[in-house]
Amino acid sequence: MTNASKYLEKGLEIKINENVADMINNEVSFINFSTKHIVLLEGVKSTNLYFIIHCIVRGYTLMNREMILQNVSAERMNSYKLVYKIIKEDGRLNNIFVKNYLKEIEKLENRVKNSALMTAEERYIDFSRRYPHLHDRVELRYIASCIGIRAAFLSRIRKEIKNIFLN
Structure with a gap:
């Protein structure tokens, strides 16, 4: 893999x-986490800043209090x-x-x-339009969680939608 500054130049389409x-090159390194690797635990102060290049992130805040990453490549500052x-x-x-940052807030x-x-x-329809290929990569229970409903209710919604299109 190339050095971090070249990666940023390519991704941001600018010359640094x-x-x-x-x-950047003195302090940034590329890392790969294995599937289901636990990166952050509640109560543990992180000393690293991660910029996720590619992955699906699943985070828990109430039950397990951990963030689990799947298929991850990341840059670590x-x-x-x-x-x-x-x-x-x-x-x-800076700009x-x-x-x-403002895009993420939006x-x-x-x-x-x-x-x-x-x-x-x-x-669910909005989620499906925004992320059309995610159904193939993520369990439906996580999609349900993302849109704020239970998995069983999502199954009913999917069944109703399917019935509408078949009739």
């Missing part, structure tokens, strides 16, 4: 200045301080961080809004 590239150094050094990267707002304003069936 040499000073920032050196900072050894310090949050590096992010601050980078965004101070390069205004373009990219802010833009992506996703969270939409999820909360959809939970309040859409029926379970509408949420």
